[in-house]
Amino acid sequence: MLRCIPGETPARPVSLRSRSTRPAGGRLAVALLALLLPAALSGGAAAGEPDHLTLYGAQHPQMLDILVQGFKARTGITIDVRAGDAPEIANQIAEEGTSSPADLYITENSPELLLLEEKGLLAPVDKATLAEVPAQYSSATGAWVGLLARENVLQFNTSMIKEEALPASLLDLAKPEWKGKVAISPTDADFMPIVRVVEVLKGKDAALAWLKGLKDNAQVYDDDEAVVAAVDRGSVAVGLINSYYWYRFRTEAGADKIKSGIHHFAGGDAGALINISGAAALKASKHPQEAQKFLAYVVSKQAQQALANNDIVFEYPLAAGVAANPALKPFSELQPPSINLTQLGDDVEPAQLLRDAGLL
DSSP states (O other): OOOOOOOOOOOOOOOGGGGSOOSSSOOOOOGGGGGOOOTOOOOTTTTTTEEEEEEEESSOOHHHHHEEEEEHHHHEEEEEEEEEEEHHHHHHHHHHGOOOSSEEHHHEEEEHHHHHOOOHOOOOOOHHHHHSSOEEETTSSSEEEEEEEEEEEEEEEEEOOOOOSSSSSSGGGSSSSGOEEEEETTTTTHHHHHHHHHHHOOOHHHHHHHHHHHHHHEOOOOHHHHHHHHHHTSSSEEEEEHHHHHHHHHHOOTTTTTOOOOOEEEEEEEOOEEEEEEEEETTTOSSSHHHHHHHHHHTTTHHHHHHHHHSSOOOOOSSSOOOOTSSSGGGGGOOOOOOOOOHHHHHHHHHHHHTTTTTT
């Protein structure tokens, strides 16, 4: 048990450098249930070359760029990144199976990693690599390693509502008094773990009732970035987001220009869930040794500190002894729900609940 679980169009083979600053988490692919995606990520001119790896990336491109360039500087090994939304890429790997050209997979939420782990598509991570990160943030079987953590928060418009009037629990947002005041993005992959943690803590029926109440109350947006912008401009009073997006918005707009703040749920509330980003090597990789080198690099102090020492990533490094960006609330002060990564599952049940509630 741990005190922490702590987060467009279909995925396409997009060059890391050509992607916008939009997060890779993006919209939820209902295809998690269907595995019907076209082979959008298949192929790859560089696949098979001894000094070249192929990474399927469902994390923010800026973060991936830091890792890829750092790894190349250390080893001389180049990496071709195919970026896309997390569930879609995971489905692509599942569909490709042993024929996948991917050597590596990085995603911003653990359910997609659990999906691939359950299908037996991941290679065991070297024990020395796993030892760099507290065990509760990686796969229990050693199939993937934890990389970064992000906190879920409630953003609020400071001119529309006072912080003391904000709800104590995420579940309160389904009550009638919040009608028309809440922004959500149920098609964003980051929303799935929130649904799942409510189900784990309160039961399936309660989770469905909560989602139906939220549907009645909420204004729906395409993704967390849209929620952040809507709350800040005053279109809606509060919004459920990963804190990542608000910190980046504040940095880009200027702290004295924005009109919103963030509220940290406490006491193990479902709203305080922390999402874990992880990395894995594919069992089908033609370069297993090089792939393991990359996994060792991404949890090294050098790489983890590089991720923390910038105003782009805004996620918590997981390697022991690496300080987070000081703009973030100290990790030790967060109060997430007490569930483990395995309980978050593989997104199938949350997707069905969202369908049943009419949010997908």
